[in-house]
Amino acid sequence: MASLINIGMSGLGAASSGLYTTGNNITNADVAGYSRQQNLQSTKGSIRTGDVFIGTGTTLADVRRVYNTFLENQLRTTTSLNSDAAAYLSQVKPLDGLLSDPNTGITAALKSFFTAMQSAGAKPNEDASRQLLLTSAQSLGKRFNTIASQLNEQNTNLNGNLKSMTEQVNKLSATIAQFNEQISRIAAVGGAPNDLLDQRNETVRQLSELVGADAVERNGSVDVYLKNGQALVLGNTVNTLSTKASPSDPTRLSIVHNSGPMQTDITSSVTGGEIGGLLRYRSEVLDPSLNELGRVAMVVSDAINSQLAQGIDKNGEFGAALFNNINSAELISQRSIAKQGNSTGSGNLNVTIKDTGKLSTSDYQVTFTSATGYSVKKLPEGTDMGAFDLNDNPPKVIDGFSLSLNGGAMQAGDSFKVTPTRGGAGSLDTVLTDPKRIALAAPLGATSGASNKGTGVITQPTLTSKLDIYNSAQRLELQTGLKYSTPVKLVFGDEGTSPQTYEMYDAKGTKLSAGTIIPGEANKLQLNVPMVDASGAPIKDGAGVQKTFAFEMTVSGAPKKGDSYTVALTGSGSNDNRNGQSVIDLQSKGTVEVGANGVGISLTDAYGKLVENVGGKTAQAQMDSSSTTALNKSAQAARDSLSGVQLDEEAGNLVKYQQYYTASSQIIKAAQEIFSTLINSL
Numbered sequence: 001m002a003s004l005i006n007i008g009m010s011g012l013g014a015a016s017s018g019l020y021t022t023g024n025n026i027t028n029a030d031v032a033g034y035s036r037q038q039n040l041q042s043t044k045g046s047i048r049t050g051d052v053f054i055g056t057g058t059t060l061a062d063v064r065r066v067y068n069t070f071l072e073n074q075l076r077t078t079t080s081l082n083s084d085a086a087a088y089l090s091q092v093k094p095l096d097g098l099l100s101d102p103n104t105g106i107t108a109a110l111k112s113f114f115t116a117m118q119s120a121g122a123k124p125n126e127d128a129s130r131q132l133l134l135t136s137a138q139s140l141g142k143r144f145n146t147i148a149s150q151l152n153e154q155n156t157n158l159n160g161n162l163k164s165m166t167e168q169v170n171k172l173s174a175t176i177a178q179f180n181e182q183i184s185r186i187a188a189v190g191g192a193p194n195d196l197l198d199q200r201n202e203t204v205r206q207l208s209e210l211v212g213a214d215a216v217e218r219n220g221s222v223d224v225y226l227k228n229g230q231a232l233v234l235g236n237t238v239n240t241l242s243t244k245a246s247p248s249d250p251t252r253l254s255i256v257h258n259s260g261p262m263q264t265d266i267t268s269s270v271t272g273g274e275i276g277g278l279l280r281y282r283s284e285v286l287d288p289s290l291n292e293l294g295r296v297a298m299v300v301s302d303a304i305n306s307q308l309a310q311g312i313d314k315n316g317e318f319g320a321a322l323f324n325n326i327n328s329a330e331l332i333s334q335r336s337i338a339k340q341g342n343s344t345g346s347g348n349l350n351v352t353i354k355d356t357g358k359l360s361t362s363d364y365q366v367t368f369t370s371a372t373g374y375s376v377k378k379l380p381e382g383t384d385m386g387a388f389d390l391n392d393n394p395p396k397v398i399d400g401f402s403l404s405l406n407g408g409a410m411q412a413g414d415s416f417k418v419t420p421t422r423g424g425a426g427s428l429d430t431v432l433t434d435p436k437r438i439a440l441a442a443p444l445g446a447t448s449g450a451s452n453k454g455t456g457v458i459t460q461p462t463l464t465s466k467l468d469i470y471n472s473a474q475r476l477e478l479q480t481g482l483k484y485s486t487p488v489k490l491v492f493g494d495e496g497t498s499p500q501t502y503e504m505y506d507a508k509g510t511k512l513s514a515g516t517i518i519p520g521e522a523n524k525l526q527l528n529v530p531m532v533d534a535s536g537a538p539i540k541d542g543a544g545v546q547k548t549f550a551f552e553m554t555v556s557g558a559p560k561k562g563d564s565y566t567v568a569l570t571g572s573g574s575n576d577n578r579n580g581q582s583v584i585d586l587q588s589k590g591t592v593e594v595g596a597n598g599v600g601i602s603l604t605d606a607y608g609k610l611v612e613n614v615g616g617k618t619a620q621a622q623m624d625s626s627s628t629t630a631l632n633k634s635a636q637a638a639r640d641s642l643s644g645v646q647l648d649e650e651a652g653n654l655v656k657y658q659q660y661y662t663a664s665s666q667i668i669k670a671a672q673e674i675f676s677t678l679i680n681s682l
Helices: 004-027 069-100 107-122 127-188 194-210 273-308 472-484 578-585 603-643 647-681
Strands: 037-043 047-049 052-054 058-065 213-218 221-226 231-234 240-246 249-259 262-265 336-338 348-353 363-368 373-379 383-389 401-406 415-418 444-448 488-492 500-505 511-517 523-530 548-556 564-569
Touching (some): 004 037, 004 058, 107 603, 127 231, 194 213, 472 548
Antiparallel strands (some): 240 249, 249 262, 348 401, 363 373, 488 500, 488 564, 500 511
16 A cells, blocks of 8 residues: 555655755856756656555656756867967967067167168268167167067967976876766766766866867767867877977977877867967967068168168278178078988088078978989978979079088988078177268269360269178179279260260270260260279189179260269268168168069068058957857857756755655655554544
C-alpha cells in the first residue's frame, strides 16, 4: 500500500533539493562561466489498489545545467575576435600618436631644418645662422633616432608578451586536459559533474582570449584546435606552444607548435586572441612603419649630403657631408640576416644602397640557387624580382640596392632576409661639427667682362657633373679638375652673323671648344671642360681619354663682338647661396618613390603617407574594437539570458520551495495524526 508518510518524505526531499540548487545558483551568480542549474523531478511508480493506481510520491531525476553549445561557441568566438582587436588597438594607437604629434613626429623637425636652411641661405656668411642650421640638423637626426628607438622597444615588448602568452596558453591547455580526465572518470560511473563542466568551458573561453581556438566535444571530452587546425588538447593529451627567434629574423619571435618531437612554425597562420592581434600588428603596422621611417631617413641623409657635395663652403672648400654615410662598411653589413641552417661558412651579404629614390618599404628574401646565382622575392607578398648573379658587373640594382658577398662562400639553398631600410632611422647621425663647412655656395660663378658692350645677359652656371660624396676617388678627381681647369672664358664673335659664334678658352688662352647662339633668344649652353691636375697634366680615364666636367648656363640678349664671360671656381667667403637654395628645394622635390618616369613624392609627403597609413589603420582598429566589443557583449548577454543566474527568478524559486517544503511537512503531520487516532481508537 501507498504510504502517506513516504509520500510526504519524498516531497520534503524534493523541496530540500530544490532549496539546495536554488541556493547554489544564488551564491554562484557572479562566478564567471557558471551555468545555472535546475532540478528535474519525476513521479515515483504507482501502486495498484483494486482497479486504480495510487501514486507513491516524487523523486529527483537530475540536476541539469542550463546550457546551449551554440551560445557557448558564439561567446568563445566573439571573445577571441574582441581580444584580437583590443590587442591590435593597444599597440597601434600609441604609434599613431607618436608619429602624428607635432612634438614627437618628423614633420615639425623637417620644417624646422628647412627653415634654418633658408635663414642660413639669406645670410651665408653669418656664423650664427650656420650654427642654427647645424643644431636643427642634429635635432632632426635625433628625432628619427627617438622614433626608431621607440618602435624597436615596442617590438621588444611584443616579443616579451608573446612569450608570456604562450606560457599562459600552455597552462590553460593543461588545465583543460585535467578537466577532461576528471570528467571522463566521473562520467564512467554515471552522472554529470556540472561544476567541472562549467569550469572547463570557462577555461576554454579564457584560452580564446589568448589565441583563436575551436572546441570540439568528443566522448565527454573537449578537444581544442587552433584556427589553423593544429591541436592543442586531445582528450588528456596536451600539445604546447613556445616562442623562438625567427630563423629568418632573430629580432622577431616566432610561435612554434610542439607535438611530441615535431616542431612547426605557425606564426603566419595564428589568428585571433591577443597573440593573433599582436602578430597582425607586427606584420601590418610595426615592420612597415620601421621600413617607411627608415626610407625617409635614408633619403633625407642621401639627398642632403649629395646636394651639399655640389657646393662650396665658407672656407672655399668643396662641401662636406652633413649626415653619416648610408653606405658605410658597418651599415651595409647590417642589412641582411642569414637564415638559421645556412651552410657552414656561408658568410653574409653586403647590401649597398645605389638609389634612395627607388627604395621600397619591403623586405626581401634572397635564396641562392648556386654558389653565385640567387633569386629575390619581395616580402610579404612573395613577388618574384628575378634571378641574379654575384658576378654581375656592375652589380644588378634591385629596387635601389645591390648585393655582394661579405666573406664566406655560398651554397645552393642558403637564404637571407634583406632589410634595406629598416635600420635607416636608427642609424641616422649628424657628423658635421663645423658650421663653416656647410656648403651653401654653388661651385661655379660667372662674371661679365668689364669691356662688354652688348645686351647679353647670362645666368649663373650650374655644374651638371655630380660630385659623389660617397665615392672618395671620384670626388677627389672631380674636385681637382674643377680647381685646376678653371677659370674658362667665353668670347663671342661678330653679332652681325646669325647664328652668332662663341669660343671657350682656358686660363692660358688655349681654345677648348666653340659653338653658336641665336641673338635675342634664351640659349642654353651645355659645356664640357677638359680636366687637368695641379701640374696641368690631363686627367685621363682607364682608356687614356682625357676626362671632362660639364656645366650649363643660359645666354640671352645680343652680345657684341669681343664680349666675354668668365666662369670660375667659387672662392671662400662667397655670398652665393645657390647650393643652399637647392637644398631647400629638396623639401618639395620628388625624391622618394621615384618611378620610371622620374616622378616621385617629397620628403614631407612620404612621411605624411606613413602618418596617414598608421592613422587609417588606427581608425579601422577603433571601429573593429567597437564592433567586436558590441558582438562580444551581445553574445555574453545571449548566453547569460539562458545560462546566467537571474536573482529575481531564483528568489521566486526560493519562496516556491519553501512553500513546497511546508506543504510536504503538513502531509507527514496529517499522516502522524491519522496514525495516532487509529492507535488510540484501538
